[in-house]
Amino acid sequence: MSELIIGFHPIEEALKTAGPSSILYVDQQPNKRNNLLSKQATKQHVQIKQVAPAEFDRLVGKQAKHKGAVLLYSPKATASRKLDVKEYLDQLGEKKDALVLFLDGITDPQNLGAILRSADLFNVDLVVIPERRSASQNTTVMKVSAGASRYVPVLTVKNLVREMQTMQQEGFWFYGADMGGDAVHTVKMDGRVALVLGSEGAGLGRLVHDTCDKIIAIPIGGHIDSLNVSVAAGILLYEVRRGTMA
Numbered sequence: 001m002s003e004l005i006i007g008f009h010p011i012e013e014a015l016k017t018a019g020p021s022s023i024l025y026v027d028q029q030p031n032k033r034n035n036l037l038s039k040q041a042t043k044q045h046v047q048i049k050q051v052a053p054a055e056f057d058r059l060v061g062k063q064a065k066h067k068g069a070v071l072l073y074s075p076k077a078t079a080s081r082k083l084d085v086k087e088y089l090d091q092l093g094e095k096k097d098a099l100v101l102f103l104d105g106i107t108d109p110q111n112l113g114a115i116l117r118s119a120d121l122f123n124v125d126l127v128v129i130p131e132r133r134s135a136s137q138n139t140t141v142m143k144v145s146a147g148a149s150r151y152v153p154v155l156t157v158k159n160l161v162r163e164m165q166t167m168q169q170e171g172f173w174f175y176g177a178d179m180g181g182d183a184v185h186t187v188k189m190d191g192r193v194a195l196v197l198g199s200e201g202a203g204l205g206r207l208v209h210d211t212c213d214k215i216i217a218i219p220i221g222g223h224i225d226s227l228n229v230s231v232a233a234g235i236l237l238y239e240v241r242r243g244t245m246a
Helices: 008-015 032-043 053-060 085-092 109-121 139-144 160-168 206-211 229-241
Strands: 003-006 023-027 047-051 069-073 099-104 126-130 154-157 173-183 193-198 214-217
Touching: 003 008, 003 053, 008 032, 008 069, 023 032, 023 053, 032 047, 032 069, 053 069, 085 154, 085 160, 099 109, 099 160, 099 229, 109 126, 109 139, 109 229, 126 160, 154 160, 160 173, 160 193, 160 206, 173 206, 173 229, 193 206, 193 229
Parallel strands: 023 047, 099 126, 099 193, 126 154, 173 193, 173 214
Antiparallel strands: 003 069, 023 069
């Protein structure tokens, strides 16, 4: 399955795993950044096509900020398949400091992309999202994540609660983010940790909330009553990794 990717950094990252059926479209007027992408594409045996501005409009629309480069991305052929939670746990083995992120109802691709970028920076082992009520990994997610979505394993499941319970049986402790929880800096989060984040509007679903082992919150001041969920994800992931990444 192919997808269109725009933006220098997302294209740069995607080219690392691009298969030979991918195509890099670049402006007929060369520039330094597009020359770098073209060199990388050549090394990866990716076809390069120089096109006029009208062709970019046809590919991604007049409003897209492509800056003269668009990648039609197809991944390299692989015999691997997407893992389910049990298979992930089997691969994890005895790892004691595993970190998993569950996302409940994050429907904005901008937020999902930003969360995946933080997940990559803080070495999250797995991100789990539901089949319904969730943004999918599209071009916007790829661009906002600056290519990080290529490196963070994302698993789509039918039932978040069931998968939470499976992981709890394997020693994961689930921390749900909610304004009514304990201040995060007062909570020791070590061992196998799973963070659970809900949407800014609805928050965590009731069953998801009740399945968590502990509810935590980020103390805030000011006049706005909540943080953007992607900002909250970055803060909470830092709190988990603060000791291990020092």
